[in-house]
Amino acid sequence: MKYVHEFRDPQRAQGILRQIEAIAAQFPPGSPGSSASDRPLRIMEICGGHTHAIFKYGLADLLPDTVELIHGPGCPVCIMPKGRLDDAITLAQNPQVILTTFGDVLRVPGSSQSLLQAKAQGADIRVVYSPLDALQIAIAHPDREVVFFAIGFETTAPSTALTVLQAAAQGVSNFSLFCNHVLVVPALEALLNQPDLQLDGFIGPGHVSMVIGARPYRVIAERYGKPVVVSGFEPVDILQSLWMVLDQLVTGRCTVENQYSRLVAEDGNAVALGAIAQVFTVREQFEWRGLGEIPASGLRIHPDYAQFDAEVKFSLPHPHVDDHRACACGDILRGVKKPWECKVFGTACTPDSPLGACMVSSEGACAAYYNYGQLDRRRPATSSASLAPSHSSRVRR
Numbered sequence: 001m002k003y004v005h006e007f008r009d010p011q012r013a014q015g016i017l018r019q020i021e022a023i024a025a026q027f028p029p030g031s032p033g034s035s036a037s038d039r040p041l042r043i044m045e046i047c048g049g050h051t052h053a054i055f056k057y058g059l060a061d062l063l064p065d066t067v068e069l070i071h072g073p074g075c076p077v078c079i080m081p082k083g084r085l086d087d088a089i090t091l092a093q094n095p096q097v098i099l100t101t102f103g104d105v106l107r108v109p110g111s112s113q114s115l116l117q118a119k120a121q122g123a124d125i126r127v128v129y130s131p132l133d134a135l136q137i138a139i140a141h142p143d144r145e146v147v148f149f150a151i152g153f154e155t156t157a158p159s160t161a162l163t164v165l166q167a168a169a170q171g172v173s174n175f176s177l178f179c180n181h182v183l184v185v186p187a188l189e190a191l192l193n194q195p196d197l198q199l200d201g202f203i204g205p206g207h208v209s210m211v212i213g214a215r216p217y218r219v220i221a222e223r224y225g226k227p228v229v230v231s232g233f234e235p236v237d238i239l240q241s242l243w244m245v246l247d248q249l250v251t252g253r254c255t256v257e258n259q260y261s262r263l264v265a266e267d268g269n270a271v272a273l274g275a276i277a278q279v280f281t282v283r284e285q286f287e288w289r290g291l292g293e294i295p296a297s298g299l300r301i302h303p304d305y306a307q308f309d310a311e312v313k314f315s316l317p318h319p320h321v322d323d324h325r326a327c328a329c330g331d332i333l334r335g336v337k338k339p340w341e342c343k344v345f346g347t348a349c350t351p352d353s354p355l356g357a358c359m360v361s362s363e364g365a366c367a368a369y370y371n372y373g374q375l376d377r378r379r380p381a382t383s384s385a386s387l388a389p390s391h392s393s394r395v396r397r
């Protein structure tokens with residue numbers, strides 16, 4: 001299959017791994033002049049899709065000890081704060097409302113229950129595969145208010161925006177969005193402004209970048225001095241991107257490079273960006289789970305489309321709710337802790353009984369470690385070095 005098989009080719013992967021080992025050997029811990037003088041080189045993969053692929057193919061186990069992959073805050077389900085989930089549950093409990101959303105978010109715990117539990121208690125909550133499905137439900141039920149609980153980075157924002165434009169064109173008045181779309185670059189800047197985070201470079205998210213392009217990451221390279229390589233999702237993509245980051249570090253360069261040029265253009269997708277610009281406006285602040293309030297990091301509906309804004313149509317409390325005391329999701333999302341360092345990982349918190357969002361989402365770091373058998377990374381790894389996908393009996397989706 002074109003553009004798939006060649007990016008899963010074990011021989012290519014082995015060749016890149018040898019190059020990674022050669023570069024990493026130039027950065028031994030303690031080496032003078034190394035950016036990682038007393039620790040491994042720490043490269044963050046921002047996107048939860050990359051985290052999932054890294055575990056699926058056992059890539060982290062193939063790397064030399066002097067290179068460490070850090071899992072970033074790029075899973076939109078994981079970063080949704082409890083207060084926003086409580087708002088969604090409040091909406092769903094309104095007997096006039098049909099709440100529609102993607103399935104991943106149903107089991108994320110709010111402060112006292114999840115959307116799934118609210119549904120079991122009678123709330124009319126329906127899983128959809130696109131916002132257009134939600135619009136069709138609104139057209140089919142003119143006597144009810146249909147709200148789409150919209151989440152996601154710039155990847156999904158265009159389809160939400162185009163749905164609002166379609167609702168406006170069709171004059172659908174019983175459809176609205178509870179908009180929770182977020183922006184990736186402000187989140188990276190918030191991470192880089194944290195004093196306890198030691199990162200040497202980034203593997204940039206492929207799907208977001210198909211929309212925004214590679215250019216917006218220049219601020220990360222120019223202002224913060226961290227290389228960024230936009231990456232595809234196959235194992236050879238990820239290894240090549242890692243090698244490109246390391247090559248920048250070893251040669252003293254710092255820029256944005258695009259490994260995923262087969263799908264990502266420098267300036268992104270003009271049609272998608274145009275739809276976002278028409279329908280949304282940037283919020284002054286948005287709360288992220290684990291990262292707190294981040295300036296200019298979320299989208300809300302532009303006043304021109306206020307009739308489709310659930311936050312205008314309905315009264316929502318917008319509570320701030322702290323995470324469960326035992327939950328380390330915030331530290332996982334900032335990359336300062338690994339899942340197995342959370343006290344309840346794999347015991348009180350499992351995919352069947354999640355305490356935190358990182359265990360619910362298929363893109364969450366805790367779910368990735370759990371589903372691929374890495375309950376304790378100090379144990380021998382279970383994945384093979386052959387790049388065959390690693391399947392655990394715990395894999396559920």
Ligand code: SF4
Pocket residue numbers: 326327328329330332339342343344345346349350354355356357358359360366
């Ligand atoms: S194991 Fe559960 S509670 Fe702990 S950080 Fe992960 S999702 Fe949160």
